[in-house]
Each structure stands twice: as C-alpha cells, then as structure tokens.
Amino acid sequence: MHRTEITAEIVRLADMMLTLGLDAETIAERLGITAYVVRVMAGDRCRIGRRSRPQLFAKGMVNPRRAVDATTIRMIQRMLDVGILRRGEVAREAGVSRSIVEQVASGRREAVSTARPPLCRGEHFVRKPIRCEQCRAMISIVPCRACHARDATAQESAGR
Ligand SMILES: [Zn+2]
Structure with a gap:
C-alpha cells in the first residue's frame, strides 16, 4: 500500500x-x-469517530452563553487555529453566534472543562x-x- x-x-x-x-x-x-x-x-482522542457536529440549540432558541460547551469552544479554537475559515464561517460550522467566535478569538472565552484536554x-x-x-x-x-x-x-x- x-x-x-x-x-x-x-x-x-x-x-x-x-x-x-x-x-x-x-x-x-x-x-x-x-x-x-x-x-x-x-x-484529543475523545473526538475521534464522531461524525456529526453537536446540535446545540434548535432554530430560534439560541442561548449561547449557557449552551456552548467546552468541546464546542475547543472546536471553534481549532478552526480559528487552522485559519482557513473566516469567523462568520466558523460560527456557522460550529452552530454558534458570531459573537461567541469573536470571544474565543480574543481569548475572552476559553474551554474550561474537566474532560480530557486537547x-x-x-x-x-x-x-x-x-x-x-x-x-x-x-x-x-x-x-x-x-x-x-x-x-x-x-x-x-x-x-x-
Ligand atoms: Zn517536526
């Protein structure tokens, strides 16, 4: 091979x-x-094998501050780090608001979790x-x- x-x-x-x-x-x-x-x-082996993105909230029920979990913040961080997507696209991919992505990008929001670190x-x-x-x-x-x-x-x- x-x-x-x-x-x-x-x-x-x-x-x-x-x-x-x-x-x-x-x-x-x-x-x-x-x-x-x-x-x-x-x-981060925990994420391996997960095919679908987390569906965080139903349309019209966006409550980002409560609903965005550490895994999603990490995913946003990774997308920002890779650098191929614009922030609006990252927001769409992660299913969060643009302001959440801005907060992650500026370091105002970090993944805090007792789960395995990345x-x-x-x-x-x-x-x-x-x-x-x-x-x-x-x-x-x-x-x-x-x-x-x-x-x-x-x-x-x-x-x-
Ligand atoms: Zn090397």
Missing part, C-alpha cells in the same frame, strides 16, 4: 478534517496515511509558533506532532 510521507502539510490537513468532524478512517483514506497516525495526530501528555502549546528542529515546520504544539506521528509510524511498522 502506498504510504504518504507525513509532512506538516499532511498534519495540517488532517487537523482541519478532524476539526470538520470527519472520522479517523475517512481522513486516513483521503490522505493515504493510516488511521492510527490520524489518531496520534488528533491528540493536548496529549507531555505536550504543551507555545504562544508564538516556533520552528521544529527536526522537520523545520512551524509548530505551536511542542513536541512536534508531525515528527511524533512519523516516529509512531516507524515504530508501528517495526513492531509487525
């Missing part, structure tokens, strides 16, 4: 697809990588993206997920 090299671009695309709610198998198939690698990249053990965010010493990609999660996924792939194939 053809295996795509796991570049920063592949990680970015996988992250974007995860943000949009695609499951690991679908993403793996589209990108030519294994679902295992997608799960490694995802970090980072894996040993990972942390850096405020300003830095260059990975190994693959030279700009990263905001340390250590580099692309390099970690590559290492995991190597270990996976070595273990067979």
Whole structure:
C-alpha cells in the first residue's frame, strides 16, 4: 500500500478534517496515511469517530452563553487555529453566534472543562509558533506532532 510521507502539510490537513468532524478512517483514506497516525495526530482522542457536529440549540432558541460547551469552544479554537475559515464561517460550522467566535478569538472565552484536554501528555502549546528542529515546520504544539506521528509510524511498522 502506498504510504504518504507525513509532512506538516499532511498534519495540517488532517487537523482541519478532524476539526470538520470527519472520522479517523475517512481522513486516513483521503490522505493515504493510516488511521492510527490520524489518531496520534488528533491528540484529543475523545473526538475521534464522531461524525456529526453537536446540535446545540434548535432554530430560534439560541442561548449561547449557557449552551456552548467546552468541546464546542475547543472546536471553534481549532478552526480559528487552522485559519482557513473566516469567523462568520466558523460560527456557522460550529452552530454558534458570531459573537461567541469573536470571544474565543480574543481569548475572552476559553474551554474550561474537566474532560480530557486537547493536548496529549507531555505536550504543551507555545504562544508564538516556533520552528521544529527536526522537520523545520512551524509548530505551536511542542513536541512536534508531525515528527511524533512519523516516529509512531516507524515504530508501528517495526513492531509487525
Ligand atoms: Zn517536526
């Protein structure tokens, strides 16, 4: 089977697809990588496999302050981080008002939850993206997920 090299671009695309709610198998198939690698990249394993976006409120019953949960805030944060969608589009995708997206973007609203954080053990965010010493990609999660996924792939194939 053809295996795509796991570049920063592949990680970015996988992250974007995860943000949009695609499951690991679908993403793996589209990108030519294994679902295992997608799960490694995802970090937040709780969200894997959920196909549909949360339906937070019925039309005409918007009560954002109460209804927006930590998972949705994280999803908004991820969409903003990926940077391909405008804020209005993020709001539409997440099913929240534009003002919620503005609050997340400005840091006035953060995902506070006792649920699993979006980072894996040993990972942390850096405020300003830095260059990975190994693959030279700009990263905001340390250590580099692309390099970690590559290492995991190597270990996976070595273990067979
Ligand atoms: Zn790297």
